Amino acid sequence: MGGVGSGRHLRWDKKDVTEDYHSIDIRIWHRKKLLMPNNSFSWQWTRNGEVTSSIGVKVEVNKVYLNYRKRTHGEDWTDKNYPVYITWTSCNYGNKRPWFFCPAQNCGRRVAILYSGNIYACRHCYRLAYGCQRESFPFRASRQADKIRDKLGWEPGCLNGCGPKPKGMHKKTFKRLFNRHNLLVTQGMAWFGDRFNMLGESYEDWL
Numbered sequence: 001m002g003g004v005g006s007g008r009h010l011r012w013d014k015k016d017v018t019e020d021y022h023s024i025d026i027r028i029w030h031r032k033k034l035l036m037p038n039n040s041f042s043w044q045w046t047r048n049g050e051v052t053s054s055i056g057v058k059v060e061v062n063k064v065y066l067n068y069r070k071r072t073h074g075e076d077w078t079d080k081n082y083p084v085y086i087t088w089t090s091c092n093y094g095n096k097r098p099w100f101f102c103p104a105q106n107c108g109r110r111v112a113i114l115y116s117g118n119i120y121a122c123r124h125c126y127r128l129a130y131g132c133q134r135e136s137f138p139f140r141a142s143r144q145a146d147k148i149r150d151k152l153g154w155e156p157g158c159l160n161g162c163g164p165k166p167k168g169m170h171k172k173t174f175k176r177l178f179n180r181h182n183l184l185v186t187q188g189m190a191w192f193g194d195r196f197n198m199l200g201e202s203y204e205d206w207l
């Protein structure tokens with residue numbers, strides 16, 4: 001993961017964040033009985049009661065069409081409309097559960113959740129494409145942590161670990177900066193864990 005410790009090469013634009021990063025979970029659509037062929041629905045994200053984003057979904061047999069407008073880095077809005085194939089597997093008691101096939105080129109993995117980016121794709125794809133992503137919180141945390149590291153004379157990048165107290169710095173000041181630094185790093189890491197559902201999954205699951 002080239003993340004929290006090395007945010008420098010990543011572009012970051014606050015405006016894109018609300019537009020760009022969402023996930024869709026096919027299990028929720030199934031639970032809400034939205035996956036009936038010929039059904040169309042709008043899937044929305046809200047913040048403080050306001051709709052911040054939405055996509056249109058049209059269901060066909062074994063695929064859904066995702067339809068939405070997207071803007072990246074201040075470019076013009078572009079219309080997106082593409083199919084994501086789905087499949088069903090049997091589980092207990094004769095029930096079936098649906099899966100997306102990741103629509104990214106050369107992927108096609110069977111997954112429950114797709115993450116938005118240039119297109120909706122699986123976390124494996126975004127892990128590979130990490131360097132192209134712009135994320136809000138963890139990179140802000142990373143930059144703040146680097147500022148503290150600079151004050152402490154530590155090498156930038158929290159993955160480099162903690163260094164010693166600089167000569168002449170008051171113990172109390174050092175403790176405050178040290179704790180603040182570690183909090184930022186911990187929060188940034190936790191954010192990654194939540195965002196990509198990485199915690200509690202085995203390494204093999206990533207392959």
Ligand SMILES: [Zn+2]
Nearest residue numbers: 102107122125
């Ligand atoms: Zn994929």
